[in-house]
Amino acid sequence: MEQKLAFLLFVCAVTLGGCAIEPWVKPYERANLADPIMSFNRDPVSASYIHHVYDSREGARGAGVATGGGCGCN
Amino acid sequence: MKFSIWRFFPVLLLLPAILELQAAVLPEERVDLLYHKYDGGGVTIDGPSFLVRKNLGESVSVGFNHYVDNVTSASIDVEVSGASEYTEERTENSFSVDYLRQKTTMSAAYTVSDENDFDANTLNLGISQDMFGDLTTISMSFAIGDNTVGLNLDGSEDFSEDTKVRSYRLGVSQVLTKNLVMAFTFETITDDGYLNNPYRSVRYCNDPACTGFSFQQEAYPETRTSTAMAVRANYFLPQRAAIFAGIRVFEDTWDIDATTYELGYTFPYQDEWIFEASFRFHDQTKAEFYSDLFPSANAQNYLARDKELSTFTSTTLGLGASYEFGRSWARIDRGSLNLQVDWIDFDYDDFRDLTQAGPVGEEPLYSFDATVTRLFASIWF
Numbered sequence: 001m002e003q004k005l006a007f008l009l010f011v012c013a014v015t016l017g018g019c020a021i022e023p024w025v026k027p028y029e030r031a032n033l034a035d036p037i038m039s040f041n042r043d044p045v046s047a048s049y050i051h052h053v054y055d056s057r058e059g060a061r062g063a064g065v066a067t068g069g070g071c072g073c074n
Numbered sequence: 075m076k077f078s079i080w081r082f083f084p085v086l087l088l089l090p091a092i093l094e095l096q097a098a099v100l101p102e103e104r105v106d107l108l109y110h111k112y113d114g115g116g117v118t119i120d121g122p123s124f125l126v127r128k129n130l131g132e133s134v135s136v137g138f139n140h141y142v143d144n145v146t147s148a149s150i151d152v153e154v155s156g157a158s159e160y161t162e163e164r165t166e167n168s169f170s171v172d173y174l175r176q177k178t179t180m181s182a183a184y185t186v187s188d189e190n191d192f193d194a195n196t197l198n199l200g201i202s203q204d205m206f207g208d209l210t211t212i213s214m215s216f217a218i219g220d221n222t223v224g225l226n227l228d229g230s231e232d233f234s235e236d237t238k239v240r241s242y243r244l245g246v247s248q249v250l251t252k253n254l255v256m257a258f259t260f261e262t263i264t265d266d267g268y269l270n271n272p273y274r275s276v277r278y279c280n281d282p283a284c285t286g287f288s289f290q291q292e293a294y295p296e297t298r299t300s301t302a303m304a305v306r307a308n309y310f311l312p313q314r315a316a317i318f319a320g321i322r323v324f325e326d327t328w329d330i331d332a333t334t335y336e337l338g339y340t341f342p343y344q345d346e347w348i349f350e351a352s353f354r355f356h357d358q359t360k361a362e363f364y365s366d367l368f369p370s371a372n373a374q375n376y377l378a379r380d381k382e383l384s385t386f387t388s389t390t391l392g393l394g395a396s397y398e399f400g401r402s403w404a405r406i407d408r409g410s411l412n413l414q415v416d417w418i419d420f421d422y423d424d425f426r427d428l429t430q431a432g433p434v435g436e437e438p439l440y441s442f443d444a445t446v447t448r449l450f451a452s453i454w455f
Contacts, residue, residue, distance in 0.1 A: 023207025023208070023209050025209060025251065025252050027208075033249060033255055033310070037310075037314070037341075037348060040247075040308065044106075045108050045123050046448045049141075050448070056382075058332070058388065059328075059383050060322070060358055061302065062262070063303060063304040064322075
């Protein structure tokens with residue numbers, strides 16, 4: 001029993017140790033990533049609108065940025 | 075109505091490569107004022123939208139969005155039904171709250187949409203967590219929507235049907251290198267209730283030789299579950315420019331399969347201008363109960379002739395320009411003026427244009443173009 005508990009603790013320690021990943025992109029190397037042109041959603045109102053246009057006129061939906069809203073599609 | 079996980083295999087292949095992006099911060103304090111216009115296929119929809127986001131202290135952000143659609147429609151669906159052009163207005167108001175605690179952001183939003191024949195109320199709850207040195211962000215959200223469908227026709231004042239919508243969403247964004255960030259999104263949505271469009275009809279042959287046709291009311295299943303997965307990537311190019319690519323795969327229990335590809339290029343000019351060009355291609359198959367022409371009345375349990383449920387492609391070319399100002403102004407951080415225009419081409423493979431002459435079932439296939447314009451100003455403070 002103690003051996004199993006020790007093994008379980010060992011597995012947990014190794015697994016949790018994996019969470020302590022050293023950031024491979026240092027904070028001082030993130031200037032390009034912080035540039036507004038790298039944002040996935042730079043203009044939220046405009047992006048929400050165009051996704052609503054597609055959701056209303058196509059059969060596919062989801063995994064975009066728009067939420068809620070009515071139809072306006074007849 | 076099959077569900078095949080293999081359809082998502084291309085996206086799953088990319089999943090291990092996904093890393094994380096921004097550190098936990100509240101949304102930017104900003105005001106946006108937007109005018110939008112959609113024009114195509116006999117439909118014109120335009121109106122304003124207004125967004126304001128403000129921090130309350132260091133850990134709470136509140137937001138309000140007001141949105142209006144002014145619709146004027148003489149679409150092919152309206153023409154074929156014999157109705158005349160109609161106008162209506164839809165208003166949407168959304169309230170949101172974000173709460174930041176260390177590297178965790180909790181958010182709630184409530185959206186109310188009103189039009190004369192469709193009311194929608196949506197509650198969205200979400201949580202996101204930064205980890206691994208702020209290189210990874212994992213987010214989850216749940217949305218619950220209650221819709222009421224009406225019918226704006228004489229004698230149908232008492233028509234009222236309900237729909238319940240549930241959405242479950244998981245997102246992971248990851249910094250891969252100092253120039254590359256990727257994001258993965260999975261979302262499943264379930265609908266339960268009245269899913270028809272009460273204004274639309276299907277057509278069927280009057281006789282076995284199909285020398286003529288008539289119309290009857292559509293009949294949809296009362297449930298639908300859809301699954302979508304998307305992978306998107308942004309790469310920072312030398313000389314300060316960015317390239318964007320994305321793919322979304324979709325399938326649902328109505329047998330619609332769809333794939334959407336996106337590609338974009340963003341480049342600044344001098345210090346004030348940002349230009350953007352984008353391309354989007356969407357390809358989908360029809361719902362299993364869709365047909366342009368059924369062989370007889372009540373030919374099957376479920377019947378649809380909505381072109382949104384047909385087999386078609388849509389192709390979009392987008393251009394945008396943004397002019398930044400106010401970095402030296404005293405009362406704001408900065409502002410921008412923006413114009414974005416998209417041209418969308420819809421090409422239907424099995425939806426025929428009944429406004430054109432032709433033998434029954436051999437009328438020309440329908441297609442149309444739409445122009446989508448957004449003109450807006452943003453101010454950060």
